[in-house]
Amino acid sequence: MFLKLLEAVLKTGNRMNIGTNRGDAHAFKLDTLLKLVDIKGADGKTNLLHFVVQEIIKSEGARVVSSSPNQSPVSAFQDELELKKLGLQVVSGLSSQLINVKKGAAMDTDSLSLETSEIANGITKVKEVVAEVKQETGVERFLDSMESFLNKAEEEITEMQSQGSNVMKMVKEVTEYFHGNSETHPSRIFAVVRDFLTILDQVCEEVGRVNERTVYRSVAPSNQTVTPLFQSENG
Known part of the structure; x- marks a missing residue:
């Protein structure tokens, strides 16, 4: 769903900027997602993200209906509002799908890496102490326990560091893919x-309320709503 949303944003931007040097874009930086709500419609309340969500929920609602073996699109879902309700459920579920992204945003990767290194250094120091104790007598049981502990600890910290390196490598690749700047903090x-998911949740709630209020009104074709709502950017 996230990729579908990105594609919809890109297509909408190109439609708005048709005839300009921005009208044939093939990508955009993710930071642009946070600016969609700043592009207001003629009513001063509707923004570009409202429009994008409205477009997506119609297509997603139709997709849900067409993939349902127990429902008839003609008899059970002939009301467009019902299609939009189904589509809105799909779009509003994106936040739950990307719950781990929110957790990732709360993590301090630098501190996590530093703490992992400190643990590894601590294990090394313990090994040095154990090596000195080996010269003493009557500590065989202690040495056996410590060696078992150290072997397991070394394996786990090595695996942790390896996984951490792989994760950061993938994060950097994703950052470069979406942002195009390897210097940006991963x-x-x-x-x-x-932050975009927070905005999207709010917009989905607003779209749901708007659709409920217009249940008895006909829905204007999408190709008649883009131009009057949002002005093209020149340049």
């Missing part, structure tokens, strides 16, 4: 998506 991508 964790920023989590913060951007987290």
Whole structure:
């Protein structure tokens, strides 16, 4: 769903900027998602994200209906509002799907890496102490226990460091893919998506209320709503 939303934002931006040098974009930085609510419609209340969500929920509602073996699109879902309700459930569920992104945004990766290194250094120091104790007598049981502990601890900390390196490598790759700037702090991508999900949740609630209020009104074709609502950017 996240990729579908990104695609919808890109298509909407290109439609708005048709005829300009921005009208044939193939990508955009994720930071742009946070600016969608700043592009207001003629009523001063509707923003670009409202429009994008309205477009997606119609297509997603139709997709849900077409994939349901127990429902008839003609008899059970002939009301467009019902289609939008189904689609809105799909879009509003994105926040739950990306719950780990929110957790990632709350993590301090630098501190986590530092703490892992400190644990590894601590294990090394313990090994040095155990090596000195080996010269003493009557400590065989203690040495056996410590060696078993150290072997397990070394394996776990090595695995932890390896996984941490792999995770940060993948995060950097994702950051470069979506942001195009390898110098950007890798964790920023989590913060951007987290903030966008908060905005999206609010917009989904607002769209749901608007659709409920217009239950008895006909829905205007989408190709008649883009131009009057949002102005194209020149340049």
